[in-house]
Amino acid sequence: MFKNLKNDLPASIVVFFVALPLCLGIALASGAPLFSGLIAGIVGGIVVGALSGSQIGVSGPAAGLAAIVLASIGTLGGYENFLVAVVLGGLIQILFGVLKLGVIGYYFPSSVIKGMLTGIGIIIILKQIPHFFGYDAAPEGDFSFFQTDGGNTFSGIINAFKSISLGSTIIAIVGLAILILWDKVLVKKAKIFQLVQGPLVAVVIGILFYAFTVDSEGLSISKEHLVSVPIPGDFSSFLGQFSFPNFAVIGNTDIWITAFTIALVASLETLLCVEATDKLDPEKRVTPTNKELFAQGTGNIISGMIGGLPITQVIVRSSANIQSGGKTKMSAIIHGFFLLISVILIPRLLNMIPLSVLAAVLLIVGYKLAKPSTFKAMWSAGRKQFVPFIVTILGIVFIDLLWGIGLGLMVGIVVILYKSYQNSHFLHIEDVSNGKHRVKMTLAEEVTFFNKGAILKELDQLPEDTYLTLDVRKTRYLDNDILEILEDFSEKAKGRHIDIKLISERGEVENPESYIQFFKLRPKSA
Template sequence: MFKTIKNDLPASIVVFFVALPLCLGIALASGAPLFSGLIAGIVGGIVVGSLSGSHIGVSGPAAGLAAIVLTAIGALGGYQNFLMAVVLGGAIQILFGILKAGIIGYYFPSSVIKGMLTGIGIIIILKQIPHFFGYDADPEGDLAFMQVDGENTFSEIFNALKYISPGATAVAVLGLGILVLWDKVLIKKAKFFQLVQGPLVAVIVGILFYAITKDNSYWGISTDHLVKVPIPEDTASFLAQFSFPNFSVITQPEIWITAFTIALVASLETLLCVEATDKLDPERRVTPTNRELLAQGTGNMISGFIGGLPITQVIVRSSANIQSGAKSKLSAIIHGFFLLISVILIPRLLNMIPLSVLAAILFIVGYKLAKPALFFKMYDLGWK
């Protein structure tokens, strides 16, 4: 596995920058503690990445479960009760894997998968337009048409045009220019540009731009438009961010209903993502679906035990991983360690990253999923 480290390490950095705001945004959209999204991202990378048979899939908190989580926390009487449902949901997923329910994943038609990927690409682009211009009323990671801020995808874009931030937009355009230049020109010029990824340079430029212009009334970027990682003051306050399930509610029927809902939705979302990532994999490797359910179930049990959100394999992270040249699951595992180390050691530095730069990175991810050439290709294949 370590033979591919030269490909996997740069890819893991890109996935880390894509995953960080999504972990926080999905937690916010779910009505859960912000740190719960980071826990799910760390467990999804390290635990699920290690156990999974997927070479290029990346797991973490899923936007598709945000509405279920938001409703369940209120209905079950609190976050710790909900965590009990997450643990049980993981156990049910393990049972699905033992019963070989993963075979369902092999029956999704390839045209449906391509349509889903293209649709997700378009959604990513539309959802990032407000963040690109420095308008963040809707949190990162909310992929629903009807948003948690009361707007919809299109009305949010029109609103964003009224509140354009010059600094955020300038650094986003600069970041996008760096990414395109890197991808189309520089990466072919020298090995250095293959090792140091464009997204890393774009993020560094974003941090420098924020630091230089923060006292400027026109070009300065508002702190509301930066990544918001929780900052613990000491070890005790860091450990206090972890929550644990309330085991006393294990006999309540509504806990089991929520657990089964989480298990079913997370399993279907994972299987769809597995099929999609296998289609995107340049080496056309096939992921063992039953093993994937076992890995996801284990990840969800651990995430629930320590206060994290439910986990699935996620197409946004996975496609960013593939587009960045990852060759093995080492990339997913390393990105999990990056999340863990960074939230412990450098949360203040992370909180200097403008969301508009991360929006530029996600623009590229979305475009590569929904390339115009794909529309023509599917049209040429005919109605069937």
């Protein structure tokens, strides 16, 4: 690992610059103590980085879990109770790895996954708008769109516009402009702009703005609009900043539901990130997915035990690592140590960061998750992709994350069944000769009970005096339900003067006596 230190050390600095504001920002979006985001970043870098089989992936608190954390802290009755779910979620992830469920990500339709990430991006944007304008009266509101106080997410944003803090808003706009300029223009101009990242520059400008306007009546930013990280007086007080799980609530059913949700979503997001980073890796190394689940589970256990947020592998930090020339896992590990050192040595400086600047960083994160181009691409992919995608988004935004994923998955299944219903057979009407309609029906490769309705409908609509050719040469699996339909239809066909010719691999049969017996005699390969 150390032979690539000349590449990994500069890359780790870049990842640190990206991770520091994001750790704080994601904790803010999660409604958790800001220190918890730093803990998760440290554990994700040092512990998960050391155990992971990925050479270029970087783990830490993820925007994709912010919605779950925000909802769960309130539902479970406090952050210490929520930490129990994080620890249990880590244990479940290790179990996933032992059971070799590293392929779990492949069983969710891509339309639902893209809808999940887009919905999360929209929620992050909506929930950070109040922070952007320096309005901190319960800025996140309730996680659900319709809130317990009778309002909703949009009414909360409208209320924020009525109490704008001028200083917070100005520096948020400046920070947002820096981020956009850095990402779209400067990073392409010189290597220095790749080494020093836009989020860090925005944070530094925010600190300077606060320092120079602290005594100004119109532009000063009040304490409640700043980051609030505990400042330790010594090492023992530093250790006192950590929260610990309240295992007295471990018997609560909601704790286990939240733990399973964390394990599932964190595993899914990690596996999707692994797939993406492996494709970006110049050396095309393949990450062992089950080992990655073990590493992530261990990281979540440790993070939960000392007060940190849930951890996943994160595509933003991983891609920054790859683009900065990171070669091995040392870059992720070193960035974790940089985070640890910053928490110990410069907490006073961290407490000068305006929350509105972090909101600007998160608005960019949310936008990257919910780009308009994603909507355009899904629309171009057709209705069977777009409908589950948009249903997932609406479910997440207007209900919650689990409902959104569940509804999207249900719609995806319905689409599959409908397409299966449509594609069970091909019907071709040839001509009319000697008073008989000539119709050819070709069955698909696999025909199951899902296709009963479509086939039965076509058979019942055949007119009298029809010559039906039933072609099953391409069919490799024919459900018994379909055989029973054909048996019943053969009886009806006699009364309707319908002749049937069956074409199979074994040849042609006119008006077979029994379809069931015929198919039982077919070769096993068929």
